[in-house]
Amino acid sequence: MKVSLDIPWQRYALIAELAQRCEGKCPQFGKTVLQKMVYLLQEVFHIDCGYDFDIYAYGPFTPQLLQDLDLVEHTGAVKIHPVVSMTGGYEISPGGQAAALIEKGSDFLNKGEVKKAIETLVDEFGHFWAKDLELRSTIIFVQRDSQKQGKLLSADDIVEIVKQIKPKFTNAEIRDAVEELKAKKYLEPVA
Amino acid sequence: MRVMGKTYEIRDPIHGFIELNEWERDIVNHPVFQRLRRIRQLGLTDMVYPGAMHTRFEHSLGVMHVATKMFDQIVKRRQDFLETELSFTAGGLERDRVLVRLSCLLHDVGHAPFSHAAEGLMDKDPATNKSYKHENYSAAAVAFLMQDVIENHPLNQNYKITAQEIADFLNGRLALGRVLLWRSLVSGQLDADRADYLLRDSHHIGVAYGRYDLNRLLVTLTIALDPETESPVLAIEDGGVHAAEALILARYFMFTQVYFQHTRRAYDHHSVQAIKHLLMEAQRGGDLINKEAFPPPTSRENMEQYLKWDDWRVLGMIHHGLASGHGDILLNRQHHRRVFETPEVPNTSDLEFAEQVFAGLDDLVSFVDKAESSWYKFESADIPILLRPGQGDEELTKLSRLSTVVSGLKAVSRTRVYVAIENKEEAREKVRVLRQQKEAQA
DSSP states (O other): OOOOOOOOHHHHHHHHHHHHHHTTTSSOOOHHHHHHHHHHHHHTSOOOOSOOOEEETTEEEOHHHHHHHHHHHHHTSEEEEEOOSSSOOEEEEEOTTHHHHHHHTHHHHTSHHHHHHHHHHHHHHTTOOHHHHHHHHHHHHHHHHHHHTTOOOOHHHHHHHHHHHOTTSOHHHHHHHHHHHHHTTOSOOOO | OOOOSOEEEEEETTTEEEEEEHHHHHHHTSHHHHGGGGSBTTTTGGGTSTTOOOBHHHHHHHHHHHHHHHHHHHHHHHHHHHHHTSOOOHHHHHHHHHHHHHHHHTTTTTOOTTGGGGGGGSOEETTTTEEOOHHHHHHHHHHHHSHHHHHSOGGGTTTOOOHHHHHHHHHTOGGGGGGGGGGGGTSSTTOHHHHHHHHHHHHHHTOSTTOOOHHHHHHTEEEEEOTTTOOEEEEEEGGGHHHHHHHHHHHHHHIIIIITOHHHHHHHHHHHHHHHHHHHHHHHTTOSOBTTBOOOSSSHHHHHHHHTOOHHHHHHHHHTTOSHHHHHHHHHTOOOEEEEEOOSSOOHHHHHHHHHHHHHHGGGEEEEEEGGGSSSOOOOOOOEEEESTTSSOOEEEEHHHHOHHHHTOOOOOOEEEEEOGGGHHHHHHHHHHHHHHHHHHO
């Protein structure tokens, strides 16, 4: 079998691209938002970015993305600043080397379906706070997880499961998010 | 009501005595668990560190022990919070404690021979097109083969814990509902798995890199809401900041000095290739083996076949010369040699040079190893820290915001290139010339 080196330029470039596109659009493009955006890109828009997400009480998460983010910061393609506010966390913004790194991953980013998916992702989810994205990505994880087990959940079932995992959200908040995702056809099929 | 009855103590080099009840002792005595005595914790790490002969058996007991201490500590400090903010009940917490103990005890029963090394030989899940992980095999072993010993023990009468629940816990299934919170005790930044293996591996190998103050960490462990997401997370009270720093540094040193040590990684490669060969041969013999991969964890029959593979079987086959060229390499300690590596945290120019080296070495390259494909990674650590606990103005922040030591540590993303031992000098010369050319261009 031929050995390959496979530097994942496309993953690194994606982080820089999202930082660039979300600048001025996301209320706080931080580490949590990055996790949820890439999760949505893979699950909802079916773009294989090469990440393997697992579920926790704080929603879908992959440590590989944090590892890649560190490297991308080290290349100078993004900057990461601590945020002094009630929410805390970090803010990721494009760095001086963003364009150069994006160019390295241009074969991936310029594919028609990838480009369109990123545009739609940022348009439809870019204005959310981390908390809102976490709720939506968890709802999608719940629905996909059940689907994999051959079980079709109703909207009520989804609300009930998500409420158990995220008790700080009200039933109305969860239901509104379910309905919104259903209306956009990101939550199909639902019983 | 807490499970009582007769208790048993097992002497442990890290934690002193580990206590088991009769139910847990029966589970430990089950053949699926006893197999862990024949799965070494660190594969063939003894080729570099001769003391690394410990097994998943003692580690699994250790994880159960530490997770229980973590659980008890959190409940002791935050029972009100758990009940009022997260809707847990006292009875539910008591049952969760038992579920956590059993899940931690069984979390590694699905490991392949030589532990993580052979994880790359696990079959692909057609639903995700990604390889199954050892956790999926652990869950399947529990669900398909351990139902009786789990569900029908008299001490389970009050709890009615099912094998499927434990499997869901290990797989991270959402059917668990609020119990999912406790999964962070076996898989997360502050989990009992890491807490145990860092200390245990250090002890057996004879290094001090993995040591940290577990007791301090335990008494400062708590739970809080992340203000960014309003999700419950495991955290450390501010009094434990330096213990948390020590844990992160222990992980960093153990990763760079032991788990990702360059010769040790070569032996992971050779052991995987040897097992791959043995799997193909076994298939030829008519076993239920799927090409170069272990059978998928999807049926009782597959799991019975899979669990027949352990270190003893593989080492015996290697010893009898059945594992082809890589088996011979293992027998004669003639491992492939590292001829190039990037910095731990490479920049764009480092990665571009790696591509040049790889192209320049061409057919001499035997394999490429990446930190990201290593089973124990060193990724960014952001342990939540609870400031001013119990003072009415609690605030959750991140360790990396408080500790300049931790904020300066970046995830390790090193890539290495290896060649066969007979090609070492030729390859090193080519790398030297390429490096000179690069420096001349600069």
